[in-house]
Amino acid sequence: MNRKKLQKLTDTLTKNCRHFNTYEVNCLVSLFYTLVGDVAERPGAVTGLDRNAFRNILHMTFGMTDDMIMDRVFRGFDKDNDGCVNVAEWISGLSLFLRGSLEEKMKYCFEVFDLNGDGFISKEEMFHMLKNSLLKQPSEEDPDEGIKDLVEITLKKMDHDHDGKLSFADYEQAVREETLLLEAFGPCLPDPKSQMEFEAQVFKDPHEFSYDM
Template identity: 90%
Template sequence: MNRKKLQKLTDTLTKSCKHFNKYEVNCLITLFYNLVGDAAERSGAVVGLDRNAFRNILHVTFRMTDDMIMDRVFRGFDRDNDGCVNVSEWVQGLSLFLRGTLEEKMKYCFEVFDLNGDGFISKEEMFHMLKNSLLKQPSEEDPDEGIKDLVEITLKKMDQDHDGKLSYTDYENAVREETLLLEAFGPCLPDPKSQMEFEAQVFKDPHEFHDI
């Protein structure tokens, strides 16, 4: 990408991006095109990170291991649902992912956990996600029973209107009381250590981003 284009893109994204300054936006754009590679040069093609490339970044850089959650995070970034994260989705997504306010992170996590997009997190969705994210412990008991119990405990704690599912209001109130519940159904934000490492590396020199 030539300098003029990069400058323009940086300016546009800095304006619409709350949590990064111009230098940081520039570093993230540079990193994006490094990751996408030569595809960026072939104009006309959709330039972006597909699901696999994106999941690889989540896995290697942010130590995520849960396939279902990684898929949901990809959808959270891919705002136009075209199967690719483009450069503006990348910068906007990372702005929230790395530095979002509690308000922004709650909305994002709720969307990740609301698997069918109906505005509620149902018992089935909780069961599905918890079963996926908990390590399988070999034991005599039926592990599904333990997860069902966990769903009931979580509901008791978070379902304030007692309708057997979590609305955004239930979730928000519970998280404001206890922030640990933000990622109650699986890790969908970076842990502080990998976030610091990513920022230290990328904002120093995006060309030297070795981890991927």
């Protein structure tokens, strides 16, 4: 992409971005096109990061290991559901992912955890996510029972209107009382260390970025 086009794209994306300045957007756009690489040159190819490339970044850079959660994070970024994260989705997604306010992060995490998109996190959804994200401990007991207990404990703590499922209002109230509950059902945001490393490296020189930080 030539300099003039890149400048125009950076300006447009910066206008719509709350948490990055022009220099940072420029670095992230450069990184995006480095990551997308030769794919963009193929005729008819969608310019973007497909699910696998994106999950690779989540795994190698931000230490995510849970397939279900990584899949949900990809969907959170891929707003138009075309199976690719384009450059605008990349910038707006990272803006929230790395620097979002508590309000933005609550909304984002809730959408990640609301697997069927009905506006509630049900017992079944909690069970699936907790089963996925907890380390399998070899023991005599049925691990599913332990997870069911954990779901009940979590509901007791977070379900303020006692209807057996979590609405966004329930979730928001619980997180405001106890911020640790933001990622109650699985790590879907970067931990502070990998976030700092990513920013330090990318905003210094995006061309030197490597997956395995």
